[in-house]
Amino acid sequence: MQSPALLHRFLPIRQVTPVSFLHNHAKRIEKLNEKFKEKNSKELWLKEHGPGGSVKHSTPYSSKQIEQITLDFAKKKNALTGSMMYDFSSIVKKVVRDTTHRVVVVRGANGSFCSGGDLNFVEKIASEEGAFVMNSVMMNAVNKLARSDKVSIAVLEGFTMGGGTELASACDIRVAKKNAKVGFVQGRMGVCPGWGGGRYLVETLGRARAIEYLTTAAEVTAEELHRIGYVNFVYDSEEELESYLNRFNALRTDPFIASKRMVANYSRESSLSEEEKEMKEQLIFMSVWGQNDHKDNIHHIRQSIKAKKEKK
Numbered sequence: 001m002q003s004p005a006l007l008h009r010f011l012p013i014r015q016v017t018p019v020s021f022l023h024n025h026a027k028r029i030e031k032l033n034e035k036f037k038e039k040n041s042k043e044l045w046l047k048e049h050g051p052g053g054s055v056k057h058s059t060p061y062s063s064k065q066i067e068q069i070t071l072d073f074a075k076k077k078n079a080l081t082g083s084m085m086y087d088f089s090s091i092v093k094k095v096v097r098d099t100t101h102r103v104v105v106v107r108g109a110n111g112s113f114c115s116g117g118d119l120n121f122v123e124k125i126a127s128e129e130g131a132f133v134m135n136s137v138m139m140n141a142v143n144k145l146a147r148s149d150k151v152s153i154a155v156l157e158g159f160t161m162g163g164g165t166e167l168a169s170a171c172d173i174r175v176a177k178k179n180a181k182v183g184f185v186q187g188r189m190g191v192c193p194g195w196g197g198g199r200y201l202v203e204t205l206g207r208a209r210a211i212e213y214l215t216t217a218a219e220v221t222a223e224e225l226h227r228i229g230y231v232n233f234v235y236d237s238e239e240e241l242e243s244y245l246n247r248f249n250a251l252r253t254d255p256f257i258a259s260k261r262m263v264a265n266y267s268r269e270s271s272l273s274e275e276e277k278e279m280k281e282q283l284i285f286m287s288v289w290g291q292n293d294h295k296d297n298i299h300h301i302r303q304s305i306k307a308k309k310e311k312k
């Protein structure tokens, strides 16, 4: 059975992945899945192998519609340990089930977003098993977040490095403080994206820029990221940030969720066929059209047009 290292070496030469390689890989994964078949065993493995730091869940904003996930290992610029991956995965499960908040902010403690994988931890788990467990847990968590009905917003400040960029890319929206520096530096560590966020980088930046940033281990400023559309908004003060976040209070719940679902339906991560996507679009649209909210709003808009005319 070929090892993943061998597989990696042969692929560029062959161009087309021979099916037998993927079958061999599937067999290895089957074995690893068998080893970690107990519920939460992968998460617990990460926690055991990587102590330090924590991930917290709170509602620190004046708007009660907004919740926050905070990566907190401040003395290490919020490098992510196994224990933090465990926390992150548990909190994401809670966040996607909850229906009382509509926006989830992902942020780092103490003026930095995330400096990537904790070097002590990644050194300890630098094995095939380690790659499998970390990738499975994190990919599952970021996909859950991306597919949820909530709008996720990564607040980038200070440093966002390596794996930190994957968390940022998996969020629906990124905003950045003027001082933010985002480093797509996994290659410098001899690896490539592995927290499941690589696909979102391609979706957000496009193929050409994703390849450029990853293969040059680019470190990019907030200004440039704003210019190219990776970042939606650049802020200077907490007040500016909060006022941006409050924009997401403008709609009632049903059209808010329908709008998020409509966009997510056409993102690349959707596994539906084109025909199924169209059916889903129809379903989402029909779930709001003609509902009380819709009828009330038609009435209110007509009234306000009439009132404006009468004023003239």
Ligand SMILES: CC[C@H](C(=O)O)C(=O)SCCNC(=O)CCNC(=O)[C@H](O)C(C)(C)COP(=O)(O)OP(=O)(O)OC[C@H]1O[C@@H](n2cnc3c(N)ncnc32)[C@H](O)[C@@H]1OP(=O)(O)O
Pocket: 075, 076, 077, 079, 080, 115, 116, 117, 118, 119, 120, 122, 159, 161, 162, 163, 164, 185, 186, 189, 191, 192, 193, 194, 195
């Ligand atoms: C699939 C994921 C992938 C992987 O894990 O394999 C990756 O994420 S690869 C990317 C890994 N991350 C990095 O390469 C970033 C390494 N850190 C830095 O380049 C700098 O520390 C930086 C730019 C984040 C901050 O620089 P600054 O000069 O402002 O501060 P310090 O360097 O003094 O850092 C303060 C303190 O934090 C520790 N630190 C920083 N990053 C990490 C980290 N990723 N893991 C563990 N510890 C980290 C640094 O050692 C300092 O600790 P101290 O005890 O004070 O020496």
